[in-house]
Amino acid sequence: MDRLVKVEAAELELHFRPSYRCTATFKITSLIHTMPVAVKLSTVRPSFYSFSPDAVALLPPLSSAVFTVVLLPTAEPPLVSPPDVVFVGTALAPALQRANSVALRHFFSRPALPIFRDASLPIHIIGPHALRSLLLGSGSTSSLLASIIPSCTPPELSAALLLAAGDSSGGNAVSALLSAGANPNSRRAVGGRSAIALAVSAGCAESVEVLVKAGAADRPLNEAAAVNRTDLILFLLAESDLGLDWADMADADGRTPVHAAAAEGSVDALRLCLSCGGDPERTDARGWTPLHYAAAGGHLEATSLLIKSSDFNPRLAVTRGGKWWLRRKTAFDIAVNKGHSHLFDILRPEDELIRAARCGKVAAVSASPLIDEAVLAEACLDQPVWESHGEAASAAALVNTGN
Template identity: 35%
Template structure:
């Protein structure tokens, strides 16, 4: 005979509830026609699992029920391989034996002991899935535990779990929940979609799963481009742009009237701004406070972002918000001295160079102005001082590293400006500092620089 008893299940399934005991009842049947059978039950974790009857006697052809109990725990005790109930048996020829005799009988190995069954223990329910989603530790065979746990969940529970999974970045788990009945178009209490959660968390793989599964967004509450902009994720911006194929979305506004470029400016996300500009977004959009993105970048002191926005818009530098303040004024209020030069000091330096104000030139440069910064026409301060014949101003600018052979947009150097205006002394001074008298004038056209 291969075994003395038969179990009514092939495995036992416990619904795990955090902090509570779990229990499951199963039945063993004595297959012997004339002899009673003693039964011993145990697991690998006797401190966690227990039985109402660890030792018992089953009369011939009779059945007996057993209850497996698990201790309260903060997380399901998932192991690979999973724990199991081992069922051992031995025949009781006289039909009766006390518990002490039964224990002694099972404590001695030998041919009289039968191993009749091994019943794996599985944990079911949403709290098991929550643990698998949130766990930072990689558990072997996660899919096995996940698929087991799902069988103990309702459709509504799977849908709720999708929210956590969308944030987790575990795209395979998201797909499994959807495949088993989770509603991909479930909304948060505030109306946001699962795609909003995935984008806000920066999970591109989850986003792709949701898109392929038919997840939809509501533009009035799902400010997905703004979420991607806030974390400087060009890849997500590009994926969103391709998925929704709507150029208007790149200039969509949130509840504060801010576009994705505004959000990028707040966080100093220059890469996203460049992407938005490349697909047609406006760098001069105004929020509810009439702030341009440049206002917000200047307030935060994000130099790279400030310079990127200045390249895209000459107007923004002079735009006034609702309080009548420029981006430069906001930078001063917030002590963002690193952006002063780009926003204002370069302009002040150009004015000082134009009138030959040596003290003004020195002050601006000492405060951070770029001695070789160019205006909208490509003129540096040295171009202006040379054209106006301001000898001492030219001398001061050269002393601070002003470049003598730099071209403006029309291909003119400071030397060209001095010669054209007839300032002989300035011309000689520039030549003495390396200006090339025979440097050919160049102009910039669609094909690049060319000589004339």
């Protein structure tokens, strides 16, 4: 005798919802004509699952019963590979015509009782919430993805694509989601970043290549420059019809790949952008040059490269004005505000303003755009010296302009 019962399911699917009871039903039919069959249901991890109406039952000859496996409420799905399993154990029970749960549990506890393992039903936890949890967790496997993806709609797959694209090791998941119908041009609702931009920021070349082949239209050069991935910059350029001025293409905030590389101190990408014609002096919507961004990040090598690549002295460039608390600032001022003292010497504007004041050039002092807190503070230290040399007018102009 191979089996005592027939189970009308090969596997079970639980559509996961956070903090809800998730259920799946299955039917068991006795194959024995002459006597009752006792049934016992179990799982490897009983703390997660229960059974309804009970985990034990008595089936009269050739009768059937419907059982429900219940995933107890939990915030996160208990995803494992291989999956959890419902085991269906059975035993002939000729002496049990009627039995309650207590009697059946006592029956199955008998040490010499021959128990058949009639079925093993894998439990697949599915749905968009399970997919999201899998992608946000660590150690996601292709087998789990394969079981969950068919339960999701294309919009749900597209939302999941944004999670997978932002994972530095998410290439396999990105490929699987795209194959199942995810939109390669998906964007985040907040901020509008595209899937390929997230993949570039994560530095996953596999995801970037798969997205491009699937039809992703965005070419996030700023993101590639920021993470110093010259290989991704060159790949994106090869897969686009961008012109020779790609290094000066600005985003909505006026930032070019040169700005992005400078902000992160990505020297290899910065050097590539500059060698391809990127403007080291271009300002963004706030009036920040790449040098301002390099100074804000404390990046010495990028700062030096930008100064050497500029046709004029970029130390003199100032940000856009505004309210009194948004005074125009040089890269030196920003370095001072950020406490990047290792940049002071290279960013100081060669003391042109202070030299002008010391030489009595009142007009130059008054007209200079470089008056700011940092320079003024340094200049005021020398004010008594200037007055002693007869340059009181220059000192007064410096102080008055600063005020």
